[in-house]
Amino acid sequence: MNTSLATRLSRLAQYGFLGLLFGFIATPMLVIVVFSFDANRFPTIPWGGFSLEWHRAILDDAMIRDAFLNSVLVGLGTAMLSTLLGFAAAYIDFRYRFRLKLPFVLLVAVPPAVPATILGMAMLAFLSRIGLFGRLETVMACHVAIATSFAMAIIRLRLNDLSRDLEPAAWNLGASPAAALIHVVLPFCKPALVASFFLSAAVSFDEFLIAWFVGGVHETLPVRILNLLQGQVNPKINAIGTVVLVISVALVLIAQRFTGVRAGRRPKPEGE
Amino acid sequence: MKTPFIALDQLDKRYPDHHAVKSINLDIDAGEFIAIMGPSGCGKSTTLRLIAGLDEPTGGEIRIGGDSMRGVPAFQRNTPMVWQSLALFPFLTVAENVAFPLRMQKVGAAERRKRSLEWLDRLGLASMAERNIAQLSGGQRQRVAIARALVTEPSVLLLDEPLSALDAHLRVRMQTELSRLHRELGITFVYVTHAQSEAFALADRIVIMSEGHIQQVGRPQDVYRAPANAFVAEFMGMNNLVRGEVRSTRDGVLDIAGALGDFRVPSATPRPQGSKGDFVIAADRIALKPEADGEGLSGTVLGLEFVGSTQTVFVEIEGGAEFRVQKQQHEIEALNLVPGRKVKLSWNPEHAWLLPQAA
Numbered sequence: 310m311n312t313s314l315a316t317r318l319s320r321l322a323q324y325g326f327l328g329l330l331f332g333f334i335a336t337p338m339l340v341i342v343v344f345s346f347d348a349n350r351f352p353t354i355p356w357g358g359f360s361l362e363w364h365r366a367i368l369d370d371a372m373i374r375d376a377f378l379n380s381v382l383v384g385l386g387t388a389m390l391s392t393l394l395g396f397a398a399a400y401i402d403f404r405y406r407f408r409l410k411l412p413f414v415l416l417v418a419v420p421p422a423v424p425a426t427i428l429g430m431a432m433l434a435f436l437s438r439i440g441l442f443g444r445l446e447t448v449m450a451c452h453v454a455i456a457t458s459f460a461m462a463i464i465r466l467r468l469n470d471l472s473r474d475l476e477p478a479a480w481n482l483g484a485s486p487a488a489a490l491i492h493v494v495l496p497f498c499k500p501a502l503v504a505s506f507f508l509s510a511a512v513s514f515d516e517f518l519i520a521w522f523v524g525g526v527h528e529t530l531p532v533r534i535l536n537l538l539q540g541q542v543n544p545k546i547n548a549i550g551t552v553v554l555v556i557s558v559a560l561v562l563i564a565q566r567f568t569g570v571r572a573g574r575r576p577k578p579e580g581e
Numbered sequence: 582m583k584t585p586f587i588a589l590d591q592l593d594k595r596y597p598d599h600h601a602v603k604s605i606n607l608d609i610d611a612g613e614f615i616a617i618m619g620p621s622g623c624g625k626s627t628t629l630r631l632i633a634g635l636d637e638p639t640g641g642e643i644r645i646g647g648d649s650m651r652g653v654p655a656f657q658r659n660t661p662m663v664w665q666s667l668a669l670f671p672f673l674t675v676a677e678n679v680a681f682p683l684r685m686q687k688v689g690a691a692e693r694r695k696r697s698l699e700w701l702d703r704l705g706l707a708s709m710a711e712r713n714i715a716q717l718s719g720g721q722r723q724r725v726a727i728a729r730a731l732v733t734e735p736s737v738l739l740l741d742e743p744l745s746a747l748d749a750h751l752r753v754r755m756q757t758e759l760s761r762l763h764r765e766l767g768i769t770f771v772y773v774t775h776a777q778s779e780a781f782a783l784a785d786r787i788v789i790m791s792e793g794h795i796q797q798v799g800r801p802q803d804v805y806r807a808p809a810n811a812f813v814a815e816f817m818g819m820n821n822l823v824r825g826e827v828r829s830t831r832d833g834v835l836d837i838a839g840a841l842g843d844f845r846v847p848s849a850t851p852r853p854q855g856s857k858g859d860f861v862i863a864a865d866r867i868a869l870k871p872e873a874d875g876e877g878l879s880g881t882v883l884g885l886e887f888v889g890s891t892q893t894v895f896v897e898i899e900g901g902a903e904f905r906v907q908k909q910q911h912e913i914e915a916l917n918l919v920p921g922r923k924v925k926l927s928w929n930p931e932h933a934w935l936l937p938q939a940a
Contacts (some may be wrong), residue, residue, distance in 0.1 A: 477635050478668035480655040482729065483685035488656075492684070496672045 338554055345547035353486045353546065363548040375551065376533035379445060380514055383529060387452040387513035394453065395460025395505055396498065400460075400490075403468040404476075418458045428455075429522035436523055443525025451519045456509035463508065463568060467501035468494075504567035511560035514553070584647055587632065593640030594627050601627040603793035604641060611736070614763050614770045616784035619779065620816070623790040625773045625927065627728065629739050632771065633660045645737070656685070657672070661730035662739040667722055669714045670727070676701065676710040679728045686733065700728040703759070720751045725938075728761070738770040739840070744779060756782050760940035771855055777818065789813050808861060808933055814936065819864040819893075821904045823933075827858040841878060841900050845930040857935045864893065864907040866932040867917055870925045877927030880904065882920050885913065894918055896926060 332427035340352070345364065349357035367373045398417045402410065420428065432451050436442045441450075443495070471494070517531035524532060530553055537543050585608035602624040609615050617625040632643060634655035643650040650658065652880040670678050675800045679697035688696070701707050704724040714722060723743065730738055740759075744752045759855040762785055763770050774780055780787050781801045788803060789796040789812075790906045796816075808814040814822050825839030830851035834867065837844045837858035846860045872879065880896040883903070892913055903924060908918075918924070 472666060472668060474666045474668040476665050477655070478664055479681070481633055481635065481660070481662050482682040483659065483733070484658050485656050488685060490899065492681075493670060
């Protein structure tokens with residue numbers, strides 16, 4: 310059967326629009342990546358030839374190395390704590406009924422909805438009053454507050470698929486409540502736990518504003534980039550940008566891989 | 582006196598919104614196959630969950646092997662259950678599912694593997710050990726659930742509507758399998774179902790529940806032929822209830838008068854004149870004759886329904902009641918029973934069963 314001209318045109322327009330959209334989003338990032346390997350000191354056309362000079366330069370810069378290390382530490386800590394707390398919150402929502410459940414879930418879910426500036430300022434004011442301002446752990450604590458709500462959302466989605474009978478069945482077969490949690494609930498949630506670990510790491514790794522507000526002298530990588538930009542245009546920025554981009558995309562892709570693992574595959578029962 | 586293996590003593594369960602089990606008493610002997618039946622919401626599944634310790638009773642007590650289960654958590658009872666939903670662990674293989682209870686008992690890996698494979702073999706699943714649950718058919722999953730429940734060699738197996746998800750021919754095969762297992766293991770089976778055919782085919786004794794009360798406990802044929810009350814008679818399906826009042830008693834026979842006419846019903850004990858004389862007559866005990874022919878209740882055929890090799894004939898009696906009569910196919914043809922046809926119903930008075938008076 311011939312598709313009509315109108316259908317084909319419409320399809321073409323759809324693909325065209327999609328292509329433009331992706332181009333619009335991806336081009337700036339692509340430009341950064343391309344020019345980070347440019348031998349020229351300033352990003353100009355024509356390209357000055359391939360060079361690893363700027364990548365080498367960021368390795369030699371102690372402040373960038375420190376900032377990178379800080380980001381990794383904060384990211385890992387955030388990932389672990391957020392996943393743990395997110396699981397705890399999701400499990401409480403799954404297992405128990407109590408009167409203040411809605412406020413409880415909202416409390417965990419709400420931080421990302423608060424504008425980061427306000428959150429950053431509020432945390433700055435609060436943390437400096439209790440004398441915790443300007444520490445790496447402080448940055449981590451703030452990131453945990455944000456990332457936990459993502460972790461809870463992912464793990465809750467998975468727990469929704471957990472049959473209500475599965476945990477009681479484990480008790481019935483001799484598992485104490487703790488053993489049932491370890492041997493039944495956790496294995497069932499594993500894909501979601503891995504996904505929320507990497508997503509939390511990505512959230513922390515990318516976060517600038519709060520880290521800038523509460524970090525003090527401890528710079529994370531995004532904070533270092535801004536400070537570099539404020540000085541002068543520095544070709545190292547493109548190289549850092551490339552590294553950050555690669556790490557963030559990798560983290561999100563890994564997270565996707567684990568959240569999406571059920572989407573395509575469906576169990577096919579066989580005949581007896 | 583022999584102590585029962587499982588004793589329910591004034592067992593009561595009240596939820597915030599309804600009273601599921603109302604002070605029931607029941608003794609279950611060791612090695613017995615007992616079926617708890619009733620319409621949905623009658624409290625049968627709650628009773629099973631209470632025995633397993635998955636719910637806390639709000640009154641009364643459960644004793645297993647003479648020991649009170651009060652305060653004993655589910656995981657220390659060794660009362661494994663086969664769930665209606667099967668509740669298999671989707672992230673474990675077939676063999677790992679069966680080995681799960683052994684793992685909880687801290688049995689070593691090699692021993693675990695050996696015993697779970699033995700049980701899989703016993704249920705004809707030896708070749709499936711390494712499969713995922715998702716790769717099994719309904720009947721195979723059913724057997725994994727049974728193997729998993731039996732692998733610790735418990736002295737009681739609880740089954741909660743285990744066959745309701747299977748199609749008809751698989752259900753019959755699984756019934757045979759369960760029957761064989763019960764015979765071989767000699768342990769107590771407590772089987773909750775709403776399907777009469779399963780309960781009758783399998784159980785030594787049947788418990789009929791309704792609205793949280795036990796209505797009757799007895800052997801299948803007793804529950805069927807001698808229902809304790811109108812609820813059980815109606816629940817058994819193939820009984821016709823006739824309401825009436827006692828007119829007189831003589832030589833073990835009551836004369837009963839009701840809206841449909843006068844009847845004679847055997848009774849071991851006399852009853853005072855004017856007391857209730859409701860009785861039932863089983864659908865397969867009723868004779869049908871063409872209208873012109875002889876005595877009995879006059880009625881009109883309403884319709885017919887196939888039940889295997891027999892058919893159920895629905896007859897509307899003059900006076901308003903509806904009777905069910907069970908007949909073989911050839912009898913139906915011989916009488917040319919089509920809807921609208923007038924018939925006479927009669928039965929041997931000895932086959933009528935007088936409902937006991939409510940206590």
